[in-house]
Amino acid sequence: CPFFKQWYQRRVRARPQPNPLLPGDPALRARVRQIAEIINSGIQPVQNLSILQAVGPERKMKWGHDAINKGLLAVEEILKETAGKYCVGDTVTIADLCLIPQVYNATRFKVDMSVMPTITRVVGALEGLPEFRAAHYSRQPDTPDELRDTSS
Numbered sequence: 001c002p003f004f005k006q007w008y009q010r011r012v013r014a015r016p017q018p019n020p021l022l023p024g025d026p027a028l029r030a031r032v033r034q035i036a037e038i039i040n041s042g043i044q045p046v047q048n049l050s051i052l053q054a055v056g057p058e059r060k061m062k063w064g065h066d067a068i069n070k071g072l073l074a075v076e077e078i079l080k081e082t083a084g085k086y087c088v089g090d091t092v093t094i095a096d097l098c099l100i101p102q103v104y105n106a107t108r109f110k111v112d113m114s115v116m117p118t119i120t121r122v123v124g125a126l127e128g129l130p131e132f133r134a135a136h137y138s139r140q141p142d143t144p145d146e147l148r149d150t151s152s
Contacts, residue, residue: 021094032088035078035095039102043071047105064109072106072116075099079118085125096126104137 022029045051046067052060082088087095103123106113113120126132133139138149 021092021097023088023091023093028082028088031078031082032093032095035075035082035087036093036098038071038075038078039095039098042074043068043102047109061109064105065111068102068106068109069111072102072111072113072119076116076119079122083118083122086122092126092129096122099123100126100132101137 022032047064052064055063079087084090086092087099099119100123103113103119127136136149137143138147143149
């Protein structure tokens, strides 16, 4: 049917190009999203500033620590299966973009990262990339002077 063929060709041409932050393989893409969502919806919201203020100053360190520790331990288990150089294989994905700031928060809340060697290794590889170094919070224009990193 010429109508269907024409419609199909337009539809295929209109599809967005593959996202370089998501693998083309559906199973790997699902794993990337799984890792990102554990961090994005399972860890980050429960240790956000408004939640920490609600639990009060006497409980906020423990609350933040426990939320981050529990979530990152789950991520560690997944990364044992999926990690190559980065979270899923050897290409930077959305999972890596979510992991880095959460590990910075883990340090802030005194989470023992030594029990998460896969995360530690992946973060080390990511921190070696110029894009990640440039995006570090200590190198942003609005970083307070006492937290600013002026090294290149």
